[in-house]
Amino acid sequence: MSPFMLPFTVAFTALSVLGAFLAPENGLANLAVLVSVGLVSLGKLPTAWRSGLLAVLALALTILLRLNPNDKLAFYGLLGVLVAAFLLPNLSKLIRIALALAILFIAVPIAGLTNSFLFELGIQIGIFAALALGLNVVVGQAGLLDLGFAAFFAIGAYTWGIFGSPQAAQFIPGYPAEGLPGNYLYLFMALAVITAAITGVLIGLPALRLRGDYLAIVTLGLGEVVRVFANNLDKPLNITNGPQGITPINQPEVGPLAEFLRAIGAERLYGRPIDEPIAYAFFFYLLVLVVIGIVVLVNIRLANSRFGRAWVAIREDEIAAKAMGIPLLPTKLLAFATGAAFSGAMGAIFAAKQTFVSPESFTLQASINILAFVILGGMGSIGGAVVGAAAVTVLNIGILKDFSDLLNTWRQTGVTILGYNMANLPPQLNPAKYERLVFGLILILMMIFRPEGLIPEQRHRAELQEARQEAKEGGGK
């Protein structure tokens, strides 16, 4: 450990926080805070100092975010602290939980109740993280490449979308014209888990008899089949309303939550009334957090269970696993059903949150996006799936959009960069529109330079090192 590391990090953190407080509008000062989050997380520091500094940074970022709710850099900083709190080794459990709870339930709501975009971002991350966790069971743990995963998400979304909207009255005589009241969502989340799991088994039964590549292509095909049905089942019976999609979908009541917020004096605190949209944003944020918590818990327990070990055994060597007495098809089916169940539940929440579902949301592109989260995070690693989803979502609806806005301002003001007048930049070059390009690059570069992902699963990491060792000893054939 370098003797200068600790004093330097402490000094840099203190200075950056001070700078950010003195000039909260200055982007550079905020960037410095972001750098100190990185320094504290990745530098070699004693554990006690690291925990303390993380807590200080979390507090400072929260205050910054309260002063200026539109400060996205501070929000990204908080996300960074959150990730660090969860993933860094050697932190005590108490610190981890305290930091995570403080950020998720205090810091984000404080800023989010003024700037609901933060809730929006949080909800998106949560939904995608649950999908990634679901696919992680299938691809990461059991090693079954599923390229039609969005189908299960679609099943969940349509389960609530059809019955929680006027849609069901179209084909069930005597059904309430407005659809079921929003509070039935909780029941339908459970139903969505079941329908998605059943779909998982139905798709899995034929598909899982096949291996690797064949499985990939068949799941891709069957995923498309689900989408084609969603797109065309507006006749003979109008079940899905075809390509127009279903709207409006009922949302649960948020009256009690808004009452509660008013009772604790949130209106005075923020200087703005707690109206419906902000209450809904907060409600879905909390709902997604709770569901994600459950999903992560189930995932951890499963990964360490008999089934989890059986999945890993199948991933590593199917024949050996079979020889050890693992029933292949039931175990694989269980992986499929589990992954599908997670995404089914999130599908129902997604439908209620958007108040709109259409086949557009469940294309092949969506399936591959979910796969990109898992790959980026690290196949088989639970923390990795969540971080992967968070990173790609922030990149997609945060950073790429900001970058597009920046390019637009440059274009309008005609700034000259490296002798090139930005006003001449063609308007077609809008980074926010080229997310496929970014995903493609992420997938390729990750596979070439870091196939084990950002946060590799322990077992997988060991395996890759072994393969590298072998390649080295083999003299590179």
Add this chain to the structure above:
Amino acid sequence: MTVADLFAILPQTLLEGLLLGFVYAMVALGYTMVYGVLGLINFAHSEVFMIGAVIGLEVFRFWGNPESPVIANPFVLLLVALIFAAVGSGIMAVLVERFAYRPLRKRGSKNILVPMITAIGVSFLLQDLTRIYAALRHNEFNMQYRTYDALNQTFELPFQTIIQVKGIIIIVVSILMLIGLTYLVNRTKLGKAIRAVSQDIQTASLMGINPDVIISRTFLIGGSLGGVAGVLFGLLYTNVTPYSGVLPGLKAFTSAVLGGIGNIPGAMVGGLILGQLETLSGTYLPFLTNGNFGTEYKDVFAFLTLVLLLLFRPQGIFGQNVSEKV
């Protein structure tokens, strides 16, 4: 519609299925050859096919401009477009192999998911690069092929069947390419090397074959076929978008699996079968179900056929049953 009417449109449907089937067959060959040598589903092949279609389109646009044509004869123009597309797509496929797949091979990872995910990444990258190109160059997403009266001229065949000149061209070009490929693989030294590499890379390299060179050539050949198929596809359907490779690519891969992946005659037959299945179901499904389930279910039909076939004959129609090595 009476049963007699249904039979009356059968020959025309079969002919259209044949045209589509030849396009699928040529694309399927690219998948099957790469799978043969590397055991990899080259998802990027659908983009190589799409790029071939775009190159052909550009040739028509540049040299076939009706006001001041460089090449006035549409047949010569088509020939030039085919050559350019074959070369361009072939080079693109080689580049993809060189920069995306070879680094993975050199590292020697055993995980089969790694190359496949890379292939998906490459496919996304190529789609959006083409989209940027189309946006900058033409400021549009849908690109239209030029139409020529000489190519659209129709002939009457027996049984009330009508064929366009471009239909004849598609059949002739496809058959020539397929014969050429069969000759190349079965009768030339390169073909022998390709077959050796696809049987066993290590043993082949002991016999004085450089696997990297052979793999690269395989991509070149597969890519060129894909490029030619792209131009023919554009000629047939006239509309090309940066994403128009995805669905035909998927169908072509399905055909390759139908015929038994890694098997060259299998890919041809698989393509022809899938073309027929698709047009037949597209034409007859609405009649058979009283319009309740229309043409839009033809893709469902194709995929369900694949699933059924794989359940009962996982090695495909022509594939040999390979017992598992332990």
